[in-house]
Amino acid sequence: MDEKIRTILTEHGRFPIDVATIGDDEDLFAAGMTSHASVNVMLALEEEFDMEFPESMLNKGTFESVTAIRTALAGLTAS
Amino acid sequence: MSSGTSIRVGADLVMVDQVADSIACFGDRYLRRVYTDHEIDSCGGAPSVASAGLAARFAAKEAALKVLRPTGHRPQWRSIEVRRHDGGWCTMSLSGYAAELATQAGLGELAVSLTHEEGIAAAVVVALCQDDPGCEDHVGDLVFESAGGL
Numbered sequence: 001m002d003e004k005i006r007t008i009l010t011e012h013g014r015f016p017i018d019v020a021t022i023g024d025d026e027d028l029f030a031a032g033m034t035s036h037a038s039v040n041v042m043l044a045l046e047e048e049f050d051m052e053f054p055e056s057m058l059n060k061g062t063f064e065s066v067t068a069i070r071t072a073l074a075g076l077t078a079s
Numbered sequence: 080m081s082s083g084t085s086i087r088v089g090a091d092l093v094m095v096d097q098v099a100d101s102i103a104c105f106g107d108r109y110l111r112r113v114y115t116d117h118e119i120d121s122c123g124g125a126p127s128v129a130s131a132g133l134a135a136r137f138a139a140k141e142a143a144l145k146v147l148r149p150t151g152h153r154p155q156w157r158s159i160e161v162r163r164h165d166g167g168w169c170t171m172s173l174s175g176y177a178a179e180l181a182t183q184a185g186l187g188e189l190a191v192s193l194t195h196e197e198g199i200a201a202a203v204v205v206a207l208c209q210d211d212p213g214c215e216d217h218v219g220d221l222v223f224e225s226a227g228g229l
Contacts, residue, residue, distance in 0.1 A: 012104075014097070035141055036093055036101070039113060039156075043105045059153045 004048055005069050009033075012040040024066045038063045045069065051076050085208045087186070089145030091138040092201040098137065099130040113137065113156040121163040134200035135193040136161045142204040143171060143189060147180040154180065161191060169193055171204065185209035 002024070010019045013028065014037040022031050033041070041063060046052050053062065053076070062072045101109045110119055114133060122132030140159045147154065154177035162172050171189040173181050181189070186206045193202045 036097055036137055039109070040101055040104070043101075043108055043112065046108075055155055056152065058155065059149075059151060061151070 001070055001073065002066060005045070005066055005073075008041055008044045008048060009066070012044045013037050014040075022066070024070075026066075027064055028066075029060060029064060033063075045073065049073055049077055087146045087148075087184075087206050087208050089142035089204045090201065091141035091145070092199055093134040093138045093141075095127075095131045095134045095195060095198045095200055098134040098200075099126065102126070102130065102133075113140075115157050115160045117163075118161055121161075131195040131200055135195050135202055138200050139169075139171065139191050139193060139202035139204060142191070142202045143173075143177070146186070146189060146204050146206050147177060147184065149176075149180055152176065161193070181206075 006019050009015070009022075009028070013019065013033045015022070015028075016032045022028065029035075029038075038060075042053055042058070051073075053072070057072060057076075061068060063069060110133075114122075114136060118133070118136050122129045122136070139161050140156055143159045144153065154173075155175060158173060158175040158177040160172045160174070162170050164170065169191055171191045173189070186208055189204050189206045191202060191204050194200070
């Protein structure tokens with residue numbers, strides 16, 4: 001799952017740095033992801049994992065790190 | 080800590096080509112997740128023109144968030160709407176959680192100004208905040224404060 005998350009972050013996150021250098025718990029917004037880019041990341045994750053983020057999860061915390069995204073996806077794909 | 084009337088200001092900018100890329104990549108899913116029907120209808124015309132208008136509206140939503148200052152859950156993008164009037168000027172309309180945040184903060188009407196030029200769209204949102212508990216000091220009854228940068 002992490003590899004897919006990082007591929008999506010690379011393709012849609014518009015980071016000014018190599019995503020591979022960002023730690024799992026590092027703040028993605030502090031690393032350069034904009035709010036608009038996070039929308040694209042969200043839509044790409046939904047496509048990849050065939051799910052939809054509920055409105056209640058649409059906050060910065062859900063997308064603030066690779067770990068946070070993995071946790072959110074695990075909860076949604078398990079239900 | 081005293082309270083008083085303050086001004087909250089939010090500003091944001093968005094690259095127009097990034098909005099165009101999102102439309103090309105995600106199409107209607109992107110549009111319907113972020114913008115209201117009115118906003119989409121307000122940004123017709125050639126794709127480059129539509130993207131510029133939508134980029135300015137996204138910037139306005141971000142600028143409004145800087146004024147609303149949510150600390151946890153963020154309002155839905157569509158609950159922060161730019162309303163375009165026949166004369167060409169725009170106002171902001173809030174609904175749902177965004178409207179709740181505005182009420183809780185004692186915010187009056189949110190004023191907005193949009194612009195785009197050379198591939199960059201920007202917006203500024205301003206609101207009067209009554210009895211702002213975060214108002215440390217004031218000149219008369221008015222304090223100017225900035226909420227966030229670009």
